[in-house]
Amino acid sequence: MSLRHALLGLLVDKPASGYDLLKDFAGSLANVWPATQSQIYTELTKMAAAELITVTDAGPRGRKEYALTDAGLAELRHWLTEIPPNRPQRSDVLLRVFFLGVVDREQAREYLRGLAEKARQEHEELVGILERTDWEGGDLATYGRLALEYGLRFTDTRREWAEWAVDRIRT
Amino acid sequence: MSLRHALLGLLVDKPASGYDLLKDFAGSLANVWPATQSQIYTELTKMAAAELITVTDAGPRGRKEYALTDAGLAELRHWLTEIPPNRPQRSDVLLRVFFLGVVDREQAREYLRGLAEKARQEHEELVGILERTDWEGGDLATYGRLALEYGLRFTDTRREWAEWAVDRIRT
DNA sequence: TCCGCCATGTAAGCGGTTACATGATTGT
DNA sequence: ACAATCATGTAACCGCTTACATGGCGGA
Structure with missing residues (x-):
């Protein structure tokens, strides 16, 4: 139920409508916790019923503007510090790697080259965000910067790995 | 629908029962595409109806032993090379990072230290697998090795990032 | 004989995706 | 007048999780 917590987290900063929050999800949270319009409105209604907002x-x-209640803030803190992050990570990319043996080696290399290129592109996009953003002040800036750094390092590692993998598939 | 393709991929190697496949998911695929018993049996039934197996x-x-059909192999190849891996990656870990501002700095550091430690442990587990496994011959070994390397690099990057992040949160 | 493993199946519920549906307001 | 944007809501469907349910077989 992390969509709920994402919404709570955004509402800490300032009150907002479903429509406002939708834009946050299209922006900074797009790479961390994507959510659709449908989902957001439904969840906000439930959260209001539960008196978290x-x-x-x-x-x-x-337009309805929602604000966090004390119970909502307490729930957010509880989730942050006490709920173990136990979401099993699925990766259809790695799954494909596992089964690359069913296509010929050149196709396998091609697939991995594609991964490297995609990682490079994603990395560049993140560099763009890094340069365009003002990282002074504000908790969201401070911790958003940490999240961005994660993305930067991750995309870089992913590219290096894919390049290494291409080399390992020798005929 | 990648569970379907995971099952197809495993059946390339040799025919197997639902129970056999279940053990594969508990083993090598656990970190890539977890699946439950319930899910596997249901999907196998559907795949048999669709004549992929x-x-x-x-x-x-x-006990029922399933084998891949020509249509099944074709479907697997199609998925491997032509279906774009477009699964949006959610990370409740990063989501928490985003909102660490709602707890005090010491708690935030504590959280990040926990991430570093967990990454270190996961890395060690993977090193264990690396050392215990015979990587000679066989496509599954070759490409499984690539997948493992990905895990090794990723857990290492994750640990380094978390340690860096702890340092960045200065009082 | 009995325990552990082998082996399969079904049902309820939840979160997420896609699509449909409606309408008000603002700026040009 | 019209288009773009603001703004919310609902319904169908799908994959995954958890739990329940059943029973056969082999070895100690």
Whole structure:
């Protein structure tokens, strides 16, 4: 149930509507916890019913602005520090690697070259974000920077690994 | 629908029963594509209905041995080379990092130290597998080795990142 | 005889994706 | 007047998890 916690986390910063939050998910959270419009609105309704958030304002076009309650903040802290991150990581990319033996070696190398190239592109995109963003002040900036660094190192490692793997498949 | 392809991939090597396959998922595939007993049996039934696999033998205790059909192998190759790996990666670990600002700095450091330690442990486990396994011959060995290397590099990068992150949170 | 393993199957529920559906407001 | 954007909601479907349920076979 981490979508719930993502929403709580975003609402710590400032009250927001479903529509506002949707934009956060399209932006900084897109690479960490993607969520769809449908999902967000449904979850916000449930969270309001559970009194983790409350409607604090109503704007035009039926806009509802939600804010965190004390119970919501407590739930977020509880999740952060006490819930073990136990999500089993699936990787269809690695799964394909496992079975590359069913295609010929040249196709296998081609697949791995593609992975390297994709990793390189993703890395560049993240470098772009690094350069374009102001990392001064604010908790979200501080910790967002850590998350970005994770992405930078991860994409770099992934590229190096794929290049190494291409070399290992010798005829 | 990658569980289907994982099963197809395993059946390339040799025919097997649901029970046999279950053990593969508990072993080498546990870190790549976890699956439960319930899921495996259900999917095998569907795959047999779709004629991607067929029952080739029946053992004691109702054991059914499945083998790949030509259509099954074709489907596996198609998935390997032509289906873009587009699975959005969610990470509740990184999500927590994003919101570490809601707990105090010492707790944040503690969390990151825990991540570093966990990465170190996972790395050691993989080193154990590396040393215990015979990597000679066979496609599964060759490509399994690539997958393992990915795990080794990834866990190492993760540990380094977490240690770096701890240092960055200064009071 | 009895325990452990072999072996399969089903049902309830949840989170996520895709698609459908509606309508108000603002700026040009 | 019209398009773009703001703004919310719902329904069908799918894959995964957890739990329940059943029973045969082999070795100690």
